[in-house]
Amino acid sequence: MEIKIIENVLKLNDEVAQQNRHQLREAGVTCINLIGSPGSGKTALLERTLEMLGSDLAVGVLAGDMATTRDANRLAAFTPHVVQINVGKSCHLDANQVRQGMNSLDLTALDLLIIENVGNLICPVGFDLGQDVKVGMFSATEGDDKPAKHPYLVLEAGLLLLNKIDLLPHVPFDVTRFREDVGSIREGIPLIELSAVTGDGLDVWCTWLRRLCNERPSTDKQPCCEPGAVL
Amino acid sequence: MEIKIIENVLKLNDEVAQQNRHQLREAGVTCINLIGSPGSGKTALLERTLEMLGSDLAVGVLAGDMATTRDANRLAAFTPHVVQINVGKSCHLDANQVRQGMNSLDLTALDLLIIENVGNLICPVGFDLGQDVKVGMFSATEGDDKPAKHPYLVLEAGLLLLNKIDLLPHVPFDVTRFREDVGSIREGIPLIELSAVTGDGLDVWCTWLRRLCNERPSTDKQPCCEPGAVL
Numbered sequence: 001m002e003i004k005i006i007e008n009v010l011k012l013n014d015e016v017a018q019q020n021r022h023q024l025r026e027a028g029v030t031c032i033n034l035i036g037s038p039g040s041g042k043t044a045l046l047e048r049t050l051e052m053l054g055s056d057l058a059v060g061v062l063a064g065d066m067a068t069t070r071d072a073n074r075l076a077a078f079t080p081h082v083v084q085i086n087v088g089k090s091c092h093l094d095a096n097q098v099r100q101g102m103n104s105l106d107l108t109a110l111d112l113l114i115i116e117n118v119g120n121l122i123c124p125v126g127f128d129l130g131q132d133v134k135v136g137m138f139s140a141t142e143g144d145d146k147p148a149k150h151p152y153l154v155l156e157a158g159l160l161l162l163n164k165i166d167l168l169p170h171v172p173f174d175v176t177r178f179r180e181d182v183g184s185i186r187e188g189i190p191l192i193e194l195s196a197v198t199g200d201g202l203d204v205w206c207t208w209l210r211r212l213c214n215e216r217p218s219t220d221k222q223p224c225c226e227p228g229a230v231l
Numbered sequence: 232m233e234i235k236i237i238e239n240v241l242k243l244n245d246e247v248a249q250q251n252r253h254q255l256r257e258a259g260v261t262c263i264n265l266i267g268s269p270g271s272g273k274t275a276l277l278e279r280t281l282e283m284l285g286s287d288l289a290v291g292v293l294a295g296d297m298a299t300t301r302d303a304n305r306l307a308a309f310t311p312h313v314v315q316i317n318v319g320k321s322c323h324l325d326a327n328q329v330r331q332g333m334n335s336l337d338l339t340a341l342d343l344l345i346i347e348n349v350g351n352l353i354c355p356v357g358f359d360l361g362q363d364v365k366v367g368m369f370s371a372t373e374g375d376d377k378p379a380k381h382p383y384l385v386l387e388a389g390l391l392l393l394n395k396i397d398l399l400p401h402v403p404f405d406v407t408r409f410r411e412d413v414g415s416i417r418e419g420i421p422l423i424e425l426s427a428v429t430g431d432g433l434d435v436w437c438t439w440l441r442r443l444c445n446e447r448p449s450t451d452k453q454p455c456c457e458p459g460a461v462l
Contacts, residue, residue, distance in 0.1 A: 036354050038268045038381065039373025068379050089383060091322065091353040121269050122297065122322040134238055141398070142270025142374035148299050149350070150269065152320060167372070198393055231442065
C-alpha cells in the first residue's frame with residue numbers, strides 16, 4: 001500500500017512535469033533545473049548570469065526555498081520575471097509548484113526559465129519539474145568528496161558546475177580527485193569550473209546557456225538530459 | 232490514507248527512537264545528532280573533536296551518507312568505535328538505522344555517541360533518532376541567510392554551530408545579521424562559532440560536550456532539546 005501511494009505521487013508529479021515541459025516548449029522557452037546544496041552559490045551565480053546575459057536572452061527565475069523571499073528580492077534587481085516559491089517543511093520543488101510559478105509569469109516574454117531548486121543535494125534529484133536539463137552544482141568549500149557521496153545527482157544531471165574556485169587556495173580540495181570521481185560515476189559529463197564572485201568561467205557557462213537555448217529540442221517526448229543532446 | 236501512512240511511519244520511527252534513547256541512557260551514553268549541509272565540515276569537526284577529547288571521553292560515531300565509507304575511514308584514525316551507515320537514495324538517517332548501528336558498537340565502552348547525519352539541512356530535522364540533543368551546524372561559506380531559510384532546524388536544535396570562521400575574511404558573510412536571524416527565530420539558543428581547521432572555538436565546543444555528558448538526564452521521558460536543559 002505504501003509503495004503504491006509513493007508510486008502514485010511520483011506518477012502524478014511526472015504527468016504534471018510533462019505538461020510543464022509541453023507548455024514551455026510551445027512557448028519557445030528553454031528550462032533548466034538548478035540543484036545544489038544550501039550555500040553552494042546558486043543565487044549568486046544567477047545574479048551574475050542575469051547581468052552577463054543582459055538583453056541577449058530574456059530570463060525568468062522560479063526561486064525555491066523553505067522560507068523567506070530573500071532570493072527573489074536579490075534577483076528582482078536583474079529581471080522582472082522572478083517568482084519565489086516557499087515550500088515550508090518540504091525538501092524540494094515539485095512539478096505542481098513549478099506549474100503555479102509558471103502561471104505567474106508571461107512565458108511568451110521569455111527565452112529561458114531557470115528553476116533554482118531548494119538547497120538540497122538529495123531530494124530534488126528524483127523529481128522531474130518539466131526542465132530540459134538538470135544542472136548539478138557543487139562548490140569548492142564543500143570538499144572534493146561530494147560527487148562520490150551524491151552519485152545520483154551526477155547520474156541525472158546534463159551539466160555539472162563547480163563554483164567558488166576563487167576559494168581553492170584557502171580550502172582543502174583536490175581538484176584532480178574531484179574530476180576523477182565525477183568521471184568514474186559518469187564518463188563524459190560536462191563540467192564547468194567557475195566563480196560567481198570573480199567571474200572566472202562565467203563566459204563558458206553563459207555560452208553553454210545560449211547554445212542550449214538555440215538548440216532547444218522541438219518535441220516534448222524526451223527531456224535532453226544526456227550531455228550529447230545539449231552540447 | 233496517505234496522511235495516515237505517513238503518520239504511521241513517523242510513529243514507528245518515534246517508537247524505535249525512544250527505545251534507542253532508553254538503551255543509551257541505560258548504558259550511560261550521552262548522544263547527539265549532528266545535522267548540517269553537505270560540506271559544512273561535520274567530519275572535519277569530528278576529527279578535531281576526537282583528537283582534542285582524547286582519553287577524556289570514549290566517543291563512538293555513527294556516520295551517515297548516501298554512499299562511500301570515506302567519513303568512517305577518516306574517523307577510524309581517531310576512534311575504534313565508528314560505523315558507516317549508507318542510506319542509498321534516502322535523505323536522512325532514521326531511528327531503525329541508528330538502532331542497527333548501535334548494535335555494532337559496544338555501548339558499555341562509550342561515554343558519548345555522535346550521530347553524524349546525512350548532509351542535508353532539511354529532512355533530518357523531523358526524525359527523532361534517540362539523541363539527547365540535536366546540534367545544528369552552519370558554515371561561513373554557506374552565507375549568512377541559512378538560519379532564516381531553515382528555521383525548523385533552529386527551532387529543533389539544542390545548540391547551533393557556525394563552522395569555517397577562518398574563511399570569514401574571504402567570503403561575503405554578515406556575522407551580525409546571522410546572529411540576529413538566529414535570535415529572532417529562537418531567542419537564547421546557544422551558538423558556538425568555530426573553525427575545525429584553525430581550532431578556534433573548539434575548546435568551547437569540547438567543554439560543552441563534557442558538560443553535556445556530565446549532566447546527562449537520568450530519565451528517558453524527555454529528550455533535552457531545550458537549551459536550558461543542557462547548558
